[in-house]
Amino acid sequence: MSVIHDPLSEEATSRIIRAAVAASSPLEIxxxxxxxxxxxxxxxxxxxxxxxxxxxxxxxxxxxxxxxxxxxxxxxxxxxxxxxxxxxxxxxxxxxxxxxxxxxxxxxxxxxxxxxxxxxxxxxxxxxxxxxxxxxxxxxxxxxxxxxxxxxxxxxxxxxxxxxxxxxxxxxxxxxxxxxVPETALTVVISDLNDAQAAAAMATAMSMSVEVSGAAHLPESVRGRFLGGRLPGGAATVLRLEGLSASVSVRAEKLTAAMASFGPVGTLDPADTAQLWREIRDVHAFADGTARPVWRISVAPTAGHQLVAALRLETGVDAFYDWQGGLVWLRMESDPDAELVRRYIKALGGGHATLLRASAGVMAATQVTQPQGEAIEALNARIREKFDPAGIFAGNVATGARY
The missing domain is CATH 3.30.465.10 (Uridine Diphospho-n-acetylenolpyruvylglucosamine Reductase; domain 3)
Structure with a gap:
């Protein structure tokens, strides 16, 4: 049976770790x-x-x-x-x-x-x-x-x-x-864009001097799971502006005019803006009580929608995009198919994929973090050896600490 050590000080922590080293007993943080x-x-x-x-x-x-x-x-x-x-x-x-x-x-x-x-x-x-x-x-x-x-x-x-x-x-x-904390915030919403059009719209917004602090795309398949279904119909491309009220108002007007060439444009008030971006942050669309595999994938902003499109030809997936398209939250309908996901990521120029959710058995059988090249892994191993020569924390390398 595992023992839970709950130290009250750094000194007590040091004693626990030294005892673990002496007993060759690994620790889970x-x-x-x-x-x-x-x-x-x-x-x-x-x-x-x-x-x-x-x-x-x-x-x-x-x-x-x-x-x-x-x-x-x-x-x-x-x-x-x-x-x-x-x-x-x-x-x-x-x-x-x-x-x-x-x-x-x-x-x-x-x-x-x-x-x-x-x-x-x-x-x-x-x-x-x-x-x-x-x-x-x-x-x-x-x-x-x-x-x-x-x-x-x-x-x-x-x-x-x-x-x-x-x-x-x-x-x-x-x-x-x-x-x-910004004085106020609002969200500009462009409706009915497909994933590629949304990537272009977000890139245009980020090139403007309007200081966008959030850029996400919610395809039609997930749009209704955000903001209690109150987002306009169709896919929603959302751009957040924050700051002083007068400044946000001027920047919103400029951004809205620019985005009108992509599709219908609306805005969300500060209260809905706060709720929406919390839900984007916490992956609300996939918080469905299931163990269907969820990947957190970081790629170049222009590659996110290409990755999802390629995977949709091979298997059942659902996805939405944050970080101007560079962060893809991807839910697989059945098998996580790590080899397929990482093969396409490599073909699109590289990135990182972490399997954040799946059944316990699948997680245990899958390399959940992004594989590193030999040179990087050798460097990581040398760093770990300097910090933890006895391998007391080594189990956390494979399994991740329970933070």
Whole structure:
């Protein structure tokens, strides 16, 4: 039976890891328990961040915050809302999609590099991470980075921790930058475009000086699952504008005029805009209570619709697009067909595909993360060996930590 270790401090964490090394007992890192990349981990002891919770420092004037890794994301966002500040990268919440419970934590956000619709203009979670404290696989307590953005030479340990999924170390504290909450937001909606036309419209919008902060395309097959079915009929190509009210109004007028050449144009008010982009962020269309395979695919914006079109000729799929078409959320009707998906991605110039949801058996039998070339995998192996020479966190490489 697995033992759950729930340390109250970095020192206690260090002792637990050193004991695990001495006993050659691997550890599964667990944050809020909201996700898992596969069905692995049975029999491993668990190292939890649940008791490492609390905001350590918050400086609204400098727009930075430091928090312990197990701090619930809700606590972070509640504190930020009082000063009208936010995490710019819109961390997605996968619980509805995966059918899981748990509580999202700030450490889990950075460990998984969880980034939402604003990522293509504001950067990913790792781009907001300024500093981190962690305990490595030898039980050593390490501090990297700080509370200001600095130029980095050599290996950037802070950025290395983001998206590492517990494969390198156990994060205990994170420091990150913030942005002000926009005064208002609205969404321009272009109706009835096919996927290729939508890609062209989004590219045109992004080339304009209107500062689009969200660009997504919702084909007819998924459009009715967003905003309670209140989007205009047909496919919906949606473009978000944020900022001062007067500025948003002027930019919306300019964008609407430009998009009129593509199709019928309408707008959504701030309340519907907030709801729609939350649903896009959290993959609401595929949060259907099933285990049908869901892929998260990152490709060039011009390649997303080509990938989906090619797959539709081979198998049953449903999809929608974020990040100007560069992020494809793809649901397979039956088998995840990893070889087929990755073969087409390679043919279209490359990218990354992660199988985020499937049945436990399928997840266990599938390489859920993107295969790396020999050179990159050799580099990753050397980095893991430096951080975790005894392989205490090695199980997280194959299965993903349960953040």
């Amino acid at each position: 667990r944050g809020g328990g909201t996700r898992t990349l596969s069905a692995g981990g049975a029999g491993r002891d668990i190292l939890s961040s649940a008791s490492l919770s609390g905001i350590v420092a918050y400086n609204p004037a400098e727009m930075t915050m430091t928090a312990k890794s197990g701090t619930p994301l809700d606590d972070i966002e509640a504190a930020l809302s009082e000063c009208r500040q936010m995490l710019s990268f819109e961390p997605l919440d996968v619980r509805a999609l995966l059918g899981t419970g748990g509580i999202p934590t700030i450490g889990g956000v950075f460990a998984t590099n969880a980034s939402g619709p604003r990522r293509f203009v504001a950067g990913a979670a790792r781009d907001s991470l300024l500093g981190v404290r962690f305990v490595n696989g030898s039980g050593e307590i390490v501090k990297a980075g700080g509370r200001v953005m600095k130029n980095v030479t050599g290996l950037d340990l802070t950025k290395l921790m983001a998206g590492s999924f517990g494969t390198l170390a156990f994060m205990t504290e994170v420091t990150f930058r913030l942005l002000p």
